Amino acid sequence: MPAPDRPTLDGVEQRWARTWEERGTYRFDRTRPRPEVFSIDTPPLTVSGSLHIGHVFSFTHTDAVARYQRMRGRAVFYPVGWDDNGLPTERRAQTVFGVRCDPSLPYDPAFEPVNGSGRQVPVSRRNFIEVCERLRDTDEKAFEAVWRRLGLSVDWSLVYVTIGERARAAAQRAFLRNLRRGEAYLAEAPTLWDVSFQTAVAQAELEDRPTRGLAQRLRFLVDGAPVEVETTRPELLPACVAVLVHPDDAEHRHLVGRTARTPLFDVEVPVMAHHLARPERGTGVVMVCTFGDLTDVAWWRELSLPTRVVVTRDGRLTATPPQALGRAGRGAYAQLAGRSLDEARRRVVEMLAEAGDLAGPAVAVERPVKFYEQGDRPLEIITGRQWYLRNGSHDEGLRDRLIERGRELSWHPDRMRVRYENWVGGLQGDWLISRQRFFGVPIPVWFPLDGSGRPDHGRPIPAGEADLPVDPATAAPPGYEEARRGVPGGFAADPDVMDTWATSSLTPQIVCGWESDPDLWERTYPMDLRPQGQEIIRTWLFSSVLRAELELGGLPWRNAAISGWVLDPDHKKMSKSKGNVVVPIDLFERYGSDAVRYWAAKGRPGSDTTADEGQIRVGRRLAIKLLNASRFVLAAGEAGEGVPTEAVDQAFLTRVAGAVAEATEAFEDYDYTRALEVTEQLFWSFCDDYLELVKSRAYGDLGPEGAASARSTLRRSLSTLLRLLAPFLPFATEEVWSWWREGSIHLARWPEPDAPAGADARMVDDVVMVLAAIRRAKTEARLSMRAPVGCVRVAGPAAVLDRVRAALADLTAAGGVASWDWTPRGGEPAVEVRP
């Protein structure tokens, strides 16, 4: 199809997206051996949210690299996944369809969710999962449409979902292997618990939020003498099991070894020394409760303190008092039993005040409190039976290996490695992978029931690997009849599902066909690139390295590209709650996808970027300019097979070759931004300088030989420029390519830096210098660029004059120069223009 008279970007996205799909342009060629493959482990996006500009930003970076590698001749394995597993989908199902899961209800095949508001309808687990699936299907279609519009060169036949069969099987298989090797284990331990979601959460999902509270001073008694203890959680006083001071605290260390009595509940607790007790905090004397925070857990463990539980899973005080309380204590506790934590806190303070056990007024304080990152109530710590996966926190050997893997991995940018090492070095405990939720991958395990129908958690019955994926809630374990479910001597399913990261951590295994497609596995694993956000280094990246190390003993990929944030124009991180989120589709409509991609690619690896419509406009201008310049080049006429003969043409091609070398080097280093900058600069110099200079000659005004040389150079340069820009502007470049070439530019070979022998690239600068001087003179004289000038005098070193004179015919034509005057001399070249 020849170039149209008035090229336009309108409709290019729809047209080319369709063509690429029909022709399978980005289909992975799985006949290619591993060295010819470039495989990418893309982040499975949470489909329950909405796609925002940050996703567009980072996915464009990956796509630019993918397109570069494809043009380098690699078969690019570039699947895309949706994370539809877990809590976010459940939450959205609850709000969109107004349902709530009640596992005790029976399945209702006729149930139809209504888009709704108001009260949440309780439904069975199976109905709930069906609602989640329905929601997920529509969400995923919407996401895919955005990605196609953006022009991601993913292979859409390779889509995977984290709740899908393949992912469930892989997650369960990996878990069973972990179980067999003793890396997964069941333990009764203090657990961070979200009282809203009614589930345990892992360390990686915590975040600190500054939270206001009241610090109270409580009066304990040690041998009849009052000792003040400060706390923001007075309601946990009945759970107090010890009082601590720092061993070097001169003021308090005499108390160590003695016994304190708690106010109100009158329980005897030991006074002990521990180095984590901070003399400068509060009164320097701290009470340990089971459990107020993670420090309590550490103290409880290290000092072998007893357990005194008062908090229930729904965030209330237990109905019955702890055993340790005496008669007086029980009386006091009765006023707190069953109350919410907030109520109990207020009540216990009143009681303390009445009893005269408060040493002063409450002081308002703000301190960091741990929240589940998706939750809105502070986490509590309760004791429960949960599944854990070893992660090196208690195993120096494993930890060192994980650190070592982090060093083997190439990070882009390199400094991101520090975050990984910080995280691995700071792990507090093994990874808690069980969740008390519904829409997730079930833990593939049952427990035998004893004679009285109680499960024996010490002897889990693992599923058979051949049966995966399995839902223990509906399938019977190997060797059992379904009829024995729930009956004494029979079995019971483990009711829990896995943490969503327990599935996501296996994306390389899932997409590369681990244990299910050995041929694919051979060609794609370990993968080349893991692109992801910095905020999930501690979760996705770390857990992926861990799972691969445990199962396969090595890194799952060679490179990790960590993207930065997109900030709004006020330098705030974008978030829905701030209302500053930019919707990508809207930008695509207004500026075109290439323009948005251009803006994204200007964001350097790992650096934050501002959402700047000005930059997007520049991208649009670049795309339009490309269409117009290309039209001109192609309209100038065929070049034949001739090699450029004019010195200035050869000089420009040398410049082009230099840019190709630089862009290639940048891309090899994952620095797509530098590749774009180099290319962009070349392109504008091509349009503004070279093209203007040789225009007359290209038209044939200066004879056929010069015309052939110019046309050949124009076409060679254009071909190279288009290919250099193809990773960034896939639509505009493909459009132009289609005007004069067969096949997709995205399957064309990346250009080689081949410069003509003996050409001198400095000539371009010298000639442009003179051209610019002529233009300046015309502008200052308020003349049209086409206006003729009289005499142009050039003074400077002889070598410079020679280089300028080598393009004299072009300069004379482009500048409309009547005569020239040359003055060889040392120093900086100078140009004087006379009317």
Added chain:
RNA sequence: GGGCGGUUAGCUCAGCUGGUCAGAGCGCCUCGCUUACACCGAGGAGGCCGGGGGUUCGAGCCCCUCACCGCCCACCA
């Protein structure tokens, strides 16, 4: 509390191992409807490179220190 980034023209940002490194684009101003493009072209003005010390013949670039901004980690008394 520890750590990692950042602070360069009004705005968004380049400036590699210290010596044309004071740059680009946007915006602004002026000029120009030139047969690729007015969704354009040409030209111009704009900065004591966050502050303060130091090293050096020479420092946006190295060292120290302070101040802001962003983020990560941290045991919430």
